[in-house]
Amino acid sequence: MIKQSTTVGRRGGLAVSGAWLPALVAGVALFALPIGRPGRPFLVIDPDRFALPIIGQSVGPSWLVLLLIIGTIGAFVLSLVPLPTWRRGDLVLVSGSVALLSLIAWLIATAMPFGIGAVLVLASLCLVLGHALSESGRVMGDAFIAASILFVSAFVVLFILFPLFTVLRQAIFAGGRFEFTTFINTIKHPLFFVLDNPRTPRPELTLTLWWAAGTAVAVAAYSLWRRVGVVALLLRAAVGGAIGFVFGVMLYGSGALPTSLAVVSIVAPVCTLLGLAFALLGQRSRLGAVRGSLNVISVLPIITPPFVLSFAMIFLLGRRGLITYNVFEMSSGWIYGIPGVAIAQILGFTPVAYLLLRGSIGSLNPALEEAAQTLGARPWMTLKSITWPLLRPGMAAAFLLSMIESLADFGNPIILGGNRRFLATEVYLSLTGRFNPRDLRVHPAR
Structure with a gap:
């Protein structure tokens, strides 16, 4: 029937x-x-x-x-x-x-x-x-699916977009009047961003501009070698100059913004590449134990609070760490600052990139790679021409997610940050330490 x-x-x-x-x-x-x-x-x-x-x-x-x-x-x-x-x-x-x-x-x-x-x-x-x-x-x-979409959208608007809009609006409005002065003063504050420090003998601004000019010239020379058009040449040179300027800011600048950018520039690419390597190993390995162990290990850093990972790194690599002091007889505080925060975030966020890329690799059609190998393509050529183009959306998503997680991380910088300032810790200190709510509203605009 x-x-x-x-x-x-x-x-x-x-x-x-x-x-x-x-x-x-x-x-x-x-x-x-x-x-x-x-x-x-x-x-x-x-x-x-x-x-x-x-x-x-x-x-x-x-x-x-x-x-x-x-x-x-x-x-x-x-x-x-x-x-x-x-x-x-x-x-x-x-x-x-x-x-x-x-x-x-x-x-x-x-x-x-x-x-x-x-x-x-x-x-x-x-x-x-x-x-x-x-x-x-x-x-x-059915009606359940449609209503679920509406409820999820309402929760996102009510508990994420509306509070964020309210906070950011108060960063440039005071007493119902538009006022951009506080925002500019916060951006120019030494705790947030300093490039030309008068207390140092180095001309940080000049060095940063040299980096921007050098990168722009290098990109323009490469574009001329590739024989691109004039518009593409100017556009590539401008983008290269901007990248060089940001790199110079990370090298010579101080404050929460350059420090956070430096950590992000380290964490996001490394997490994405490590996640890709482990995802390829887990999906292409013939040993079930390798796949099962990776699935279990990838969940542990996610369910573990960041404070636990930071304290474990201090116990192992700190001034009196088990490895640095007892094994190598070193008593150095190198872990406090950008290196320690970057290592902790890489250990914590690589599993997220792995889980994201594992699904992307699992959805690939293996017949395409088998056809390339049948036609005589080497493994590197297969990866370059077949696998890599199909993985680019997943790689971009993993890179973006790692970057956002690095900027929003609070536990690792507050413990391993040392004397360096980070955006997440400055947001916290703006309210609890300096008690400047208007300063707090500017920092989330990063």
Whole structure:
């Protein structure tokens, strides 16, 4: 017996839309629970913060609350109307979107804390839109998939993008007035970035400019040798000069920005290359023990706190370390600074690159490499012409992830940083040590 498919196509039909239940819950929450609250307590039932009293009291733009009520009731009514599924889904989508956007706009305009009713209405309207997107065919999947996309997007906006926007906005706005002075002063602060230090005999700025000019000339000479066009020549020379300038800043500059850039320039390429090597070893090895051991070892640095790794490096390579002092009879503090932080981050972030590249290598079609070997290509030529082009997206993702993890790392720099300053530690010290919240808001703009 063939079972009837429950998948609803764009021309299919259902007697009742599945959006009626969450729309009903949203409507009940509007009239029975407060959409705002007067103070910090969350579970306070204030009758003056219900939807209808808010319209009567003209709290904020009351027409937005009226649109919220109309959109919610409209979504409930339309979900019960016997229309073609795709058309009813479009109508419910429009009505639910009007209700959801009206509630969000009213909460932003009034700056009123969320009430328990607002939370329930927002969640219910997301479910309504999930059913509408699925039934209209806008999302090729069931209502659960569509609603999951909406909920994940709402969590990202609410807990990541909105707080980040609020913090960065306050870095250039003071008292509702645009003010770029604090941002510039923070960038020019010696703790953040110093290039031409008057206390040192070296002309750091001149040396950095020499690096930029030398790199630009070298790139231009190589481009002339390759016989590229004039526009490409100028563009490559400009990019080469910028890279040389950044390299000079990392060499001769001081402060949190040059130090973090120097660590990133070491950690990201090394983690990516080591992750690629281990991923190739794990996927191409014929020994199951090698693959299993790599899978287990790759998880250990991820679940281990960074403080444990930093302390282990101090016990092994510190001034009284087991290896440096007891074996080589050395008492040096070389581990405190850029070398120690870079080594700790490489040990901690290489497994992340390995796990990412393992999936990329596992998805490669081995028939392409076998065909190249059959045609007489050497292993290096196969890697260069077949494997490497297919791995470039995964390599770029691993490089970018390693770079972000290195910039955001706090545990290793705070323990192994020594007298060097890093962006992550400066963000922490801006609030706890110097207590400068405006300085704190500038540093995340890295």
